[in-house]
Amino acid sequence: MKQVYDVLIIGAGVVGSAIAREFSRYILKIGVLEKELDVCYETSGRNSGVLHGGFTYKPGSLRAECSVEGNAEFDKVAEELDVPFKRTGKVVVGFDKKDRESLLKYKAIGEENGVPGLEIIDKARLQELDPSAGGEFAMYSPTTGILNPFIYNVALAENAKENGVDFYFDNEVIAIERDNDLYRVVTKKAVYQTRWVVNSAGLNSAKISSMLGINGYIIGGFKGEYFILDKKAGQFINMPVYPAPGPTGGFATHATPTVDGNVLIGPDSVLVDDLVDYGATVSAMAGLIADGSKMFKHVKPEYFIRNFSGIRPKRIDKETGKALDFVLEVRDEAPNTINLVGIESPGLTSALPLARRAVKMFSEKEPLVPNENFYPKRKGILCFAKQTDEMKKTLIEKDPNYGEIICRCEMVTKAEIIEAVHNSLGVCTVMGIKNRTRAMMGRCQGGYCETRIVEIIKQELNKTTEQVLYKKSGSNMFTGTVRK
Amino acid sequence: MTIKKDVVIVGGGPAGLAAAISLYKQGVEDIVIIEREKQLGGILRQCIHDGFGLTRFKQTLSGPEYSQKFIDLVKELKIECVTDATVIEITPEKKVVAISKLGLLVYQAKAIVLAMGCRERTRGAISIPGSRPAGIYSAGVAQSYINLYNTMVGQEVVILGSGDIGMIMARRMTLEGAKVKAVFEIQPYPSGLPRNIEQCLNDYNIPLYLSHTVTNIKGHSRLEGVTVAKVDEHLHPISGTERDYACDTLILSVGLIPENELSMGCGIKLDGRTKGPLVDDYYQTNIAGIFAAGNVLQVHDLVDFVSAEAEALAASVVEYIKKCRLTPAAINIIADADIGYTVPQKVSGEKDFQISLRVKRPLKNCEISVIQAGTAIKSIKLQKAIPAEMIKIRLTKSDLISIDDLKVVVK
Amino acid sequence: MKKIFTCIICPNGCEITAEVEGQELVSCFGSLCKRGEKYVKQELYDPRRNVATSVLVENGDALLVSVRLTNAVPKAKIFDVMNEIKKVHLIAPVIIGQVIIRNVLDLNSDVIATRKVAVKSK
DSSP states (O other), X not given: XXXXXXXXXXXXXXXXXXXXXXXXXXXXXXXXXXXXXXXXXXXXXXXXXXXXXXXXSOTTSHHHHHHHHHHHHHHHHHHHHTOOEEOXXXXXXXXXXXXXXXXXXXXXXXXXXXXXXXXXXXXXXXXXXXTTBOOSEEEXXXXXXXXOHHHHHHHHHHHHHXXXXXXXXXXXXXXXXXXXXXXXXXXXXOEEEEEEEEEOOGGGHHHHHHHTTOOOOOEEEEEEEEEEEOHHHHTTOOSOEEEOOOTTOOOOSEEEEOTTXXXXXXXXXXXXXXXXXXXXXXXXXXXXXXXXXXXXXXXXXXXXXXXXXXXXXXXXXXXXXXXXXXXXXXXXXXXXXXXXXXXXXXXXXXXXHHHHHHHHHHHHHXXXXXXXXXOOOOOOOOXXXXXXXXXXXXXXXXXXXXXXXXXXXXXXXXXXXXXXXXXXXXXXXXXXXHHHHOXXXXXXXXXXXXXXXHHHHHHHHXXXXXXXXXXXXTOBSOSEESOO | OEEEEEEEEEOOSHHHHHHHHHHHHTXXXXXXXXXXXXXXXXXXXXXXXXXXSTTTTSSOEEHHHHHHHHHHHHHHTTOEEEOSEEEEEEOTTOEEEEEETTEEEEEEEEEEEEOOOEEEOOHHHXXXXXXXXXXXXXXXXXXXXXXXXXXXXXXXXXXXXXXXHHHHHHHHHHHTTOEEEEEEOSSSSOSSOHHHIIIIIGGGTOOEESSEEEEEEEOSSBOOEEEEEEBOTTSOBOTTOOEEEEOSEEEEOOOEEEOOHHHHHTTOOBOTTTSSBOOOTTOBOSSTTEEXXXXXXXXOSXXXXXXXXXXXXXXXXXXXXXXXXXXXXXXXXXXXXXXXXEESSEEOSSSOEEEEEEESSOEEEEEEEEEETTEEEEEEEEEEEOTTSOEEEEEOGGGOOSSXXXXXXXX | OEEEXXXXXXXXXXXXXXEEETTEEEEEEOOSSTHHHHHHHHXXXXXXXXXXXXXXXXXXXXXXXXXXXXXXXXXXXXXXXXXXXXXXXXXXXXXXXXEEETTGGGSSOOEEESSOBOBOOO
16 A cells, blocks of 8 residues: 655755755654755755845745744754855945935835844945945845855755655656545656645746645746856955845845855846746846946956856736735645745745744644654765865875865865765755765866766766766766767 | 975876976986876877877877877886875965875975866856756867767767867767767857868868857757857857757867966966966976976967977976076067967076967968067968967077067067 | 868868869979878878777776777778777777787778776776
8 A cells, every 4th residue: 555645745945845854843754746856956956045134025924024034043054954154244235325215225124024233334334344345335234144055955855854754856746636635646757645735846836736726826937047156256255245126126136155155146037938948048148247247346257157047936916917925825725735835035044934834834733743753953965175184184094085086176075976976865966966065066167077976976876877867857968888 | 294306296197297207307306296087198098089299209199199108108217106186285385285095195396397287168158048958068078978988978969169179079979970960160260270170070071160159058958959140250149040950969169278276376377368377488487486388388289299398398497406596587478469379478588498379360371570679580481370270489599689578470 | 173172191281272183183282291292192092091989898997998090091981990890899908009900891900909908906
């Protein structure tokens, strides 16, 4: 007989993974279905990596509430889950009177939301905080931070897995049926039975809602493109530099240091129909350079190492077209479901607060029994490059694979690659290794190490050349061998 | 523990090997080559095509054969080689730190030879629009997969960029049964050598389209196709000229960049044109006792010249080891608008030297002159000069007539 | 009839203009050395090329050994030669210069190894 899950979560983005982790604090049989081959393939891994302060969201909204709560607790979360994180602060810069009014407005909103320490600063102070920032004045938010979005998502999922959650990748949900108080969740690969369903499907959250019988939601995909700049540019920036929001409230192209030392320029925001097309466009690139240069003085082509884009799933008002707040709900027409729709920015910041609220909704329907064995901590792959010389020596003595540098640009060793290849989620794509180790993320973009990493994947996991995948199902890197 | 050495050579490719042998033969024997790979030979290991060694050995060899001649000599002379060790730091005080399975290796050298070679320019560096499926490889990476790892990267191939490695891979993949549909070059002239256009493309009926570039990449999993368009004189795609090519593989051969991350970390000044260190006629960088030759200094088109450059460098290093200093170079070499760069960028005036340069665009029946104080002190006439071919001008110490800067001009 | 050739003998890649009548070379100019004329004649009467590729090696410290021909073969025979080379399996060790196929397809050219492959260390 097939096993029946207590909770089946659809989507292994940061929100789905956080929900899985929070549910794993209780005695429940939990599964996560993901259509891609890894966590954070879509929105969760394609963003600015910012832990938001929470000063742009309407007071009383779920976004405001969750982002402020998520921001406040993140030092503890980062430590618990071993997530690279820096509370850098952030400046929202302005150039003219209109901008100043906007900043004053958001300072007031932020204060109402409970965001601590917001202050309007003059140019001298701005230059002191970040000498490369554009702008005549700014609002300074000391609590804003930067984090590695891949590692955060991986960490939540790995911790959930450690606490008993099953992850199923390459399992796109195509139908959900209600059958004798149980749901039959049909994916392209298999059928799963569960008592509860959680929809945290991000870009597909409206689609999954409909499958659950909750109709009427509209998701607008807002694509934003980015440039990634070399670490050489990273030395010039201390904290995210954002432009003052315009009348519609959203942030335009900004400059953000990454927690690993690169700089992101972006995103723009364009409503798109195609929710899987992450292609870079010429028009967007030109705009990013122009707008990004206003924020950061060192946007130069010689620093460009890659482009990427993300698509934000905004919940749209049918009548006005305006973007609406996050939805987190249980609805009578779909018993035993928790429905999350339109979780866009600040989704990274809000993931755990949303997850706790989801668990609470469940507990209002059914009693929860704490899992005595729940272990909240997760240890990531030790980053060799960040160790002292003494520690490096010790590591090499312990495991000579630390003495073999595979990725030269990011100084990633064979030991780290091997550890990543054997990750607990069983992810074996080249991109999966990249997101876990930073190998291939540097300026040569894998020119030196990709061949070696492919060999390690093949050897460690006993895979043939034809089986090596780049990122998605069907993304086979090779067509075969040269000689048989 | 710090290991003392007269010379530490960073990189065991053609430049490092030639420098080591030459140093040893001139009596500087307390040297070590540090190589990050398990074997010596550098990029030549994967360059299995022939055409190497014509100048030096008067025969046409494959890359591995060419490098083996040097490796054999290094072994015969018992020159110390530390392979499987990656240098992570070089300091102006000439400390070299490497990581290997044996631990952290720390060297204190009297002189350092930079011979790290070059790397390929990537898609990100030139911001090609479109999606990011599997099946996009830079030419050297594809070469490595095919020639070293027994791995076929694809079957239906489009190549962007007419660099030599791209063209060589067009032939290589054709021989292995792939269909190479076309090579597209954004410039109005090819960036690789004419003989490679002939023997790698024309021989196999692979068309080369100049003034064309890739404007879109399609496919979410594996590459499904690319869109190509003609470009105008400003290299902007001309709308309406787009054509789609179905393919599962896109090979990029869009340039090489000297690998100078270690140099920069050490405070060595680079030339924005070559992306290699600024050097004088001793191949010495702005830091006394640190020298550079081969592709780390300037991207060469022929390995024979890399070896020769490294040997010229070795002579200077020998002198430096003996005297602990070299005559400062105060005579700058200034290139005119048609010349991409010169190496060296300045000279001491104390010795004979060679200027390497490339023209920026193809020229016919031209004259390149070195001018000092208004006088042409050396001129060479060329039937043709193309960006793909490095041009060399030899000058003797007696050619110089003053201590004024040198101007290199094309007529 | 005028024909343009790019000489592939050396990296100079001279562009040679040849005056050809039928199959006969009447005159040619544009090459920097004498080998240019020889190349043009060869191209007109019997174009030949070398082939560089790989052969599978078992039990070696490398998966493949690179090979080339000792003499160029007729252009039309390149893929036939490739087919012969593809059939070969070697067992390590292989030494540099080792003859892999003697007188391949009777074309008066040997296929030789251009690198060494040692026995895989345990």
